[in-house]
Amino acid sequence: MRTFTQGLCMQKNILTVFLLLLSWVACRKEQAQVEISAPLPYPLEIPKGMPQMQIPADNPLTVEGVALGRKLFYDPILSGDRTQSCSSCHRQEAAFSDAGKRFSVGIKGLNGSRNAHAIINTGFLSRLFWDGRALGLEAQILEPVPNPLEMNLSWKEAGVRLNADESYRKEFFQAFGINTIDSTFVAKAIAQFLRTLISADSRFDKRLRNELNLSAEELNGYVIFNTERGDCFHCHPADGGRLFTDNRFHNNGLDSVFTDKGLFSISGNPADMGKFLTPTLRNIAFTAPYMHDGRFATLEEVIEHYNRGGIASPSTDPLMKNVGKGLNLTAKEKADLLAFLHALSDSNFVKNKNFSSPF
Ligand code: HEC
Ligand code: HEC
Known part of the structure; x- marks a missing residue:
């Protein structure tokens, strides 16, 4: 048990004896000690x-x-x-x-x-x-x-x-x-x-917990995402923590001239020009527009960016392996990749009452 002194006792600007007396009475009342117990540990559950x-x-x-x-x-x-x-x-x-x-x-x-x-x-x-x-x-x-x-x-x-x-x-x-x-x-x-x-409660997570099956489209999208075909997983890993970000810096080939210099503005190292931290792809369907400057309005546009392979510059990441040649995904492959990105939506997260306004 700890005690907390309630209320402030402000005696500034009190000009008359009467007010002084009043404030003395008020302070005595407000300084009542209240017993407050130690805070309770919060039971944070880290999903498997x-x-x-x-x-x-x-x-x-x-x-x-x-x-x-x-x-x-x-x-x-x-x-x-x-x-x-x-x-x-x-x-x-x-x-x-x-x-x-x-x-x-x-x-x-x-x-x-x-x-x-x-x-x-x-x-x-x-x-x-x-x-x-x-x-x-x-x-x-x-x-x-x-x-x-x-x-x-x-x-x-x-x-x-x-x-x-x-x-x-x-x-x-x-x-x-x-x-x-x-x-x-x-x-x-x-x-x-x-x-x-x-x-951590998207359709993808539910599949990992064997609670449902992904559709054929979502599953194929996952294969594209998680193999060299689409080559997304190096920077947005689904495994190793399921965060869909490696929390590292990359230039994913958006520009050759950089208005926003990204990591370079912090480090001053030319190799860091246009590098940004990889964002998570969880709930990506809810968070348009996309990239650090919101340049892409839709996920279709994002997929098209990667499909074209991105723009080459001295700092373009070596993991952008298809710069200049593109991924050449078929219309069906693009649709499947999109379906997989939608399978990362966690509707409980965006509705969870514990996270919403207490007012
Ligand atoms: C070389 C690492 C790398 C690869 C490979 C990569 N990404 Fe990214 N991705 C990034 C980085 C870095 C950003 C943020 C770039 C920025 O805003 O300037 C990003 C941004 C995104 C965004 C926008 C996120 C947001 O919150 O605005 C989406 C969606 C996305 N990537 C999907 C994909 C998909 C799908 C693939 C595979 C086809 C892929 N990425 C491959 C590094 C990568
Ligand atoms: C006027 C809009 C605005 C307000 C208000 C605002 N933010 Fe942000 N927040 C942003 C922007 C823009 C960024 C990205 C800035 C950047 O990366 O340079 C950001 C980034 C963040 C990030 C980084 C997330 C990541 O993955 O790196 C966190 C966390 C965050 N804000 C928390 C807060 C908190 C907490 C408050 C209130 C104290 C707050 N923000 C108020 C606009 C806002």
């Missing part, structure tokens, strides 16, 4: 076949922390003009992507320069963002709040707002035993929530 999640030792998942992170994810209190939350650009029905938009719109109506990721199984990834600049969820979450093109709220002001809110003060105390809220703990709470956003 997926890797162990590397959870930082100083941020174990708790029931209280996850609930608090979920509330913060959906609360516009974290944006400058209180109109935008994380969920404005990461919508559950779109597998936590900003479906339909090439570039998401921040609070000042300004466009960002990249397509918002779907947030799926990110707890398993060691690097985040298209250019991999964040080395973990806690670090990643510090970015969107003060970003002028996104939520545009300084962390200082976010702290002032949250510390002035009695329910947040209580919830942060319950989750972390702290009396003063700051960016570190906001990031910890949201990271806990994001680690629970696990998707």
